[in-house]
Amino acid sequence: MALRTISAKSAAALDQELMSTGGFSIDQLMELAGLSVSQALFRLQPLSKGKRILVACGPGNNGGDGLVAARHLYYYGYQPTVYYPKQSKSELYQRLKKQLEDLQVPFTEDFTSALQNTDHIIDAIFGFSFSGEVREPFPKVIEALASTKIPVLAVDAPSSWDIEDGPREDGPGKGFMPPALISLTAPKPLVKCFKGTHFIGGRFLSPSVAEKYGLDIPKYEGLDQVVEVPVENGKL
Numbered sequence: 260m261a262l263r264t265i266s267a268k269s270a271a272a273l274d275q276e277l278m279s280t281g282g283f284s285i286d287q288l289m290e291l292a293g294l295s296v297s298q299a300l301f302r303l304q305p306l307s308k309g310k311r312i313l314v315a316c317g318p319g320n321n322g323g324d325g326l327v328a329a330r331h332l333y334y335y336g337y338q339p340t341v342y343y344p345k346q347s348k349s350e351l352y353q354r355l356k357k358q359l360e361d362l363q364v365p366f367t368e369d370f371t372s373a374l375q376n377t378d379h380i381i382d383a384i385f386g387f388s389f390s391g392e393v394r395e396p397f398p399k400v401i402e403a404l405a406s407t408k409i410p411v412l413a414v415d416a417p418s419s420w421d422i423e424d425g426p427r428e429d430g431p432g433k434g435f436m437p438p439a440l441i442s443l444t445a446p447k448p449l450v451k452c453f454k455g456t457h458f459i460g461g462r463f464l465s466p467s468v469a470e471k472y473g474l475d476i477p478k479y480e481g482l483d484q485v486v487e488v489p490v491e492n493g494k495l
């Protein structure tokens with residue numbers, strides 16, 4: 260199956276359109292995005308293979324997807340730990356954080372130590388709005404993601420990858436190739452460089468919006484919020 264990709268600019272425009280004329284709120288989109296991330300994790304790492312999930316969250320909506328996923332994972336029976344060093348003060352993020360605190364989901368400030376007690380990592384640091392050099396406090400975290408043997412599920416983009424061109428050739432993140440990626444709504448152009456297990460999530464695209472943006476809606480089965488779309492030879 261060949262799915263078309265969406266540029267960072269169009270992905271941001273699509274988001275805005277869903278919220279302005281599409282009748283969605285950001286809470287809804289983030290909830291569905293985070294739910295799909297939790298389902299992808301469940302497929303990769305059934306509870307019997309280890310429950311300790313480290314969710315690394317960045318300052319934007321990619322990080323918000325991670326906070327939502329952590330909550331769903333808790334209810335599935337996992338033991339999520341959240342690393343969220345640059346916290347947004349906006350009301351939505353404060354609510355997502357409160358929901359996790361009420362479940363006594365731990366927040367850690369020490370990513371490196373947390374890695375020692377983790378079965379799987381969710382990379383929700385940067386999504387389609389990432390650009391330029393990785394700024395503090397994230398270079399060390401990206402380096403750790405690039406070098407760890409613990410499996411990583413990247414949300415929308417492997418953090419530090421250029422959204423159009425893919426992996427970095429130098430600096431933190433050089434050599435970062437997570438074993439799994441979930442693209443939200445549609446794959447970003449960087450997917451051409453990805454080698455690993457690839458899912459699509461974000462089951463909220465209407466046929467008319469998909470047509471307008473030149474996107475494909477993958478065939479979701481039943482209750483699933485994710486569909487696996489293999490990447491072979493650099494092509495979807």
Ligand SMILES: NC(=O)C1=CN([C@@H]2O[C@H](COP(=O)(O)OP(=O)(O)OC[C@H]3O[C@@H](n4cnc5c(N)ncnc54)[C@H](OP(=O)(O)O)[C@@H]3O)[C@@H](O)[C@H]2O)[C@@H](O)CC1
Binds near residue numbers: 274288389415416444
């Ligand atoms: N329809 C969909 O598909 C939906 C998509 N959703 C999700 O939203 C994601 C896009 O979210 P987004 O636009 O908030 O930006 P995101 O990628 O999280 O990062 C921006 C933050 O990172 C920062 N930053 C940037 N560059 C940096 C650098 N070099 N070094 C350090 N920091 C850097 C930047 O900080 P600042 O520039 O302000 O300092 C900003 O705060 C998308 O990928 C998907 O996961 C769902 O939630 C909803 C439905």
Ligand SMILES: [K+]
Binds near residue numbers: 414416
């Ligand atoms: K990411």
